[in-house]
Each structure stands twice: as C-alpha cells, then as structure tokens.
Amino acid sequence: MKKIALLLSCLLGTAGLAAAQDLVPRPVSVESREGVFMLPSLLRIYHSPDTEPLARYLAAELQRLYRFEAVRLTESDKLPSDRAGIVQIYTAPHDEMPAEGYWLNISPRDMLIAGADYGGVFNGIQTLLQLLPDAPPFCDDCRRSDIPIPCINISDYPRFGYRGMLLDVARTFVPAEQVKRYIDLLSRHKINKLHWHLTDDEGWRIELKSHPELATVGGFRGGDSPILPIYGAWDRKYGGYYTQDEIREIVAYAAVRNVEIIPEIDLPGHSRAAARVMPAILCAGSYDTTPTNGYDDRNVWCVAEEDNYRLLADILGEVAELFPSLYLHIGGDEVNSAQWAACPRCRALMRANGYTEYPQLQRHFMDRVGAILDSLGKRPAVWNEAINGGRLAREPRVHGWQNTAVCRQAAATGYRTVVMPAQSFYFDMKYSPSEAGQTWAGCVPTEKVYAFDFDGFSPDEMARVEGVEGALWHELGLLHGSTYLERQTYPRLCALSEVAWTPQELRNWDDFEGRMERTHYARLSRMGIRYRTQPAPQPEETLLTPAVTFSGTFRATRTNPFSIVTDYRPGAYARTTRGAREGDYLLFRFAEPVNCRSITFTSGYAGHPRRVITGGFAEVQYVGDDTFRRCGELSFGCVTIRPVAPVQALRIVCTAPSNGEDSVIVHPLRIVAEP
C-alpha cells in the first residue's frame, strides 16, 4: 500500500506541478517544491478564532470532494509538537501583505495558510482547492487518505479590492438556492462583491415588512398583476421575491465566502414595478394608467413629492438593516425626464433651486436619498449618469457602465469608481453573432473581457479605481432557459477574475487560455457549470429571395415599411403602427411556388423578445391547394416551417394580445434552399 502511495505521489506530484501553473486567477508568485502532502488518515485543522467558519468550510469541501470525513478542528494559535499531517489556517496581518492576500505553503509535512485577514485565508483556501487532485474512484474499502497534494509556496494578493459581479434578478427571477450557488461559484474565482439588482421595471424582488405589497404584488408580472407580462412571460403570471429570512441567509452564506452583497434599489427611473403598485410615487398627472409594456417613461419617481422620501426612508431603512455592506446602490441610470418636464411641481422645484437641466433635478433627488442613507450609516453607490447634474453631496461610489470614457471621467472627477463598461464586461451580450444574448454593446467574447487593460487611465485616475465588475442583465433569461445564466457567465467570469486579481504584467491571453484548456475547464465541469463552448460551424446554407407580396391587417410605419420585408433587406425590419391583437394576420404570397427546405418567420428584435407577436401560429398553402394548413406554433415570436411541397403562401395568425406593445417588428422571411 505504501509503495502504491509513493508511486501515486510521484506520478501525481509531477501532474500536480503542471496543475499548479494552471490556477485561475493566476497568483502573484508561485514557487514549486519537491514532493507531495498526503492527506493523512486523520486531518487536524488548526485555526485561529476568527477563521473558524473557514475551517468548517474546508472540512465540508473535503467531505464533498472525497467523502473525506476524518477531520478534527482545533481552535489554537499553538501547534502541537507533532506537526505531521496538519493544516493550519490563521489570519496574520502583515505590512508586506495587502488586504485579502495570503501565503499558502504546502510541504510534505503540513499545509499552512496565513491570510492578511479573513478574506486572505478564504482566498488561500480557494487556491488550495484548485490544487487538489481529482477524486480517485473510491470503493468502500479504499482508504480515503491517498490523496496527494503538490508541495508549493504561493504568495498572492489581489490587484483590486473590488472584484464584482452584478446579478439582475428583476427581469428574470433567480430562486434563493440558485443565488447561493451563483455566489459560491463566484467566490471560487476570488470575486468578492455581488451587486444584487433587486428592483426594476419588471419586478420588485425584496420583501419589505413596512410595504409588503411592493414584493407580494410587484414581484410578479402577467395574469392579474398590474405589471404587464414582458420578455417571454406573456401567457402566465410570472415572478417571485426573496423573503427577509432568505435574504439574511444569503447574506450570511456570502459572508462565509468573503462575498459582500451590495443591494440595488434602482431609483428614480426603472421603477415601473413599484409605480404600478404605488402610483402615487409618480408625478401628478401621470397616474393614469392604462397598463403598457416596455420602457414606458411613467416609471420615474416624482422629485417634488415629500411623501416619496418618507416612503424611501422606510424602504431603505429595511434594506440597510438586511445588508451589512457600507454601500447601498440607489441606481440613477437611464432616467427619462419626460414626466418631470410635464410636472408643475417638479418644474417649480427646478425654478426655486435655479436648476436649468434635468440632471440637476436628478442630483437633487439623489442627494435627498443620500441623506437618508447617511442617517442609516450607509453610503450611496450610483450609475454613472447620476453624476451628470453636479457633484453629489454624499461621496458616492460610481459604477461606470456606458463605456470606458465615462469610467475615466468619474475617476478623473475624483469619485471612487467601479469600472464595468458594457463593451467589455456585460455578460448579457452575445459571445459571437450566432449565439444568445444582446448586441447593443457589440459581441463580448471571452478574449475581449480578458483584454481590458485600463488603457488611457492616468495614475491619478487609477488611484480612484476600486475595481471591476461584470454584469449579467437578465432580460433574456426566460427566452433562453435554465442554462443561460451560467453559460453567459462562464468562462467570461474566469477572464474577469484575472483582470480583477492578477497584476497586469503577469496577464497574457495565451497563457490564460492554456490554463483554461489544460485544467480549468475541467474544474468548471466538476463544479457542474454548463459553461459556454465554441459553437459548431454553421452548415453552408443558400438563402432564397423569391418574389413575394405582403398583405394583412397591419399598416407599417413610414420609416420601416413592409417593402423592407418584400425586398429581403438583410439586417433590416418593418415596423407596424400598432401592437398585435387576436385575429390579426400577416400574409406572404409568392409569385411562383417556392421549393425550399425551410422558411423562418421572425417578429421582434432578433434574439430579444420585445415587439413580438406573443402568440400565434403559421399556416401554409401548398401549390394546388385552395386551403391553408396549420403547420407550426409561434415561439417567442418566431416559427420555422419545413414544407412538404412547393409553397404558394404563408400566413401568420395572431392569437394573443401584445400586452400594450406599441408595434410589431417584422423581419424578412429566411428561406433556405434545398441542399
């Protein structure tokens, strides 16, 4: 048995060394050593009092990975004279070790993790976990202890103190258990902030004892909810929210994993869900209100309404109590000033304060909310637009999202800045043109995330950069199903973790890709992550553009006429003058019968379920037939038919209302020739 262990250790020793080079994010300094540490039959973990949760965490991981249960925890700074086979974890503040940094020393005799602080020990444990070999194929009488861990000395610390990820649970609800898993996976990449986007136009996800209806009503859209369905939840009541107990549990779960949660209540815009539950938060005169869909502008809190600040004190008071983080994110993005412009009281407020522009009125609002936070012992975090109306009274942390220039500008103006330009760090964008996701900030392949290098930032600006953040906006969650969240996040998050952690001079794409391919993708698989893989090349297809006439119950706008469809203008679309109603139809009649393999009809923005026909079916008329035959149902506004004979005409029949959408987008038919 001993011999086998020795042989194993030799084999795995060298494999281990290779794996040691394959850590993600790459550590600052790694020095390989001879030999391996074998997990002993009883592993003794010595820990300092403050790292007790981490000793438990490590023990739980060994149990999960190897069914290894022979662990004894001892709280002590002193080690026994027999140090063989022990692990020591402790915090050791040290001048030379920055916050969240750690030393990890593995010798054949013992393993030691000394962290600058709790986070440092946690990060050291993450590195250790990445060094652990695969679970051997256990049998009942196998010893659980033949697990060799390569000897190594690592000294490591983060480039940035803020290494964040935003999760939008407003557009697509993510149940509490999945949020925990998401946090766990982030923490394994040494990400230490979760920016939790809890409210938006499409839903309010946090239970409040003072105003329960915000969540119990505003947490759902569709059906009998005052919030109309959108983004693929058209035919059912959809949603959810987190109870305060769940939130406390998630916050505690994250804290063990060195993840701080920064909750966001998006104000004063993006507040349609709140406004549908409490219309009085809107400017007087905009109370009407026939429900409508999409980004209608009646979602903005009235700045002049004093009751609003009392309400916000209630709301933020509860939020502040639930979340220990110093910063609470209060939004400030994409505020439409149309309601303020039409509101006599907002206009009077502007005059009284000598404001000439709406961003100043927004600053006024943010300052009032900032004062509430101040009274709660908290500070505001805001989106970059919030600083356009002059300097905010309470020192905020600014999240720059629109592009890199606004991030630089915020830092240059003296704000603590979180850098998260959509063009590099928005994981709701597509990886490549044929894949799922949004496109407004272009495609964001993993290489592009990795390549972000603060080009053009001055040393002064860099001094204000607190770190970086990825973002998973979630409009398309229902469209793309249960694998979307992790696929959009991984492997881009691995690249982000290295932008956030590893010194720039140690970062190199080829090196990163090598580590991913050799080792880290396998680690992701072991964690059960369904990460994105390179899509298979599309088969060559020939598209047909047969002469076609178009008719039906819709009219099109002047700027987007139906001729765009009948001309097969690539990338363009027609737009109707109103949303769809039950019984509407669109009829495509071909000049000659069309022989083809398939015809795809698409409504709405490509890959983005807005302005779609939310329900309906396709009917085909084959050559020689007088009647139409039903041949497919619309799904997310699209349908593909595979004709069995030459096609004379295609009709799309609407069976559902458009839920207040103002128009339908109609793309040219995609007709694929027979091979």
Ligand code: TNX
């Ligand atoms: C812009 S980022 C938004 C979000 C959307 C996102 C989609 C930001 C502050 N506002 O509301 O979900 O684009 O990519």
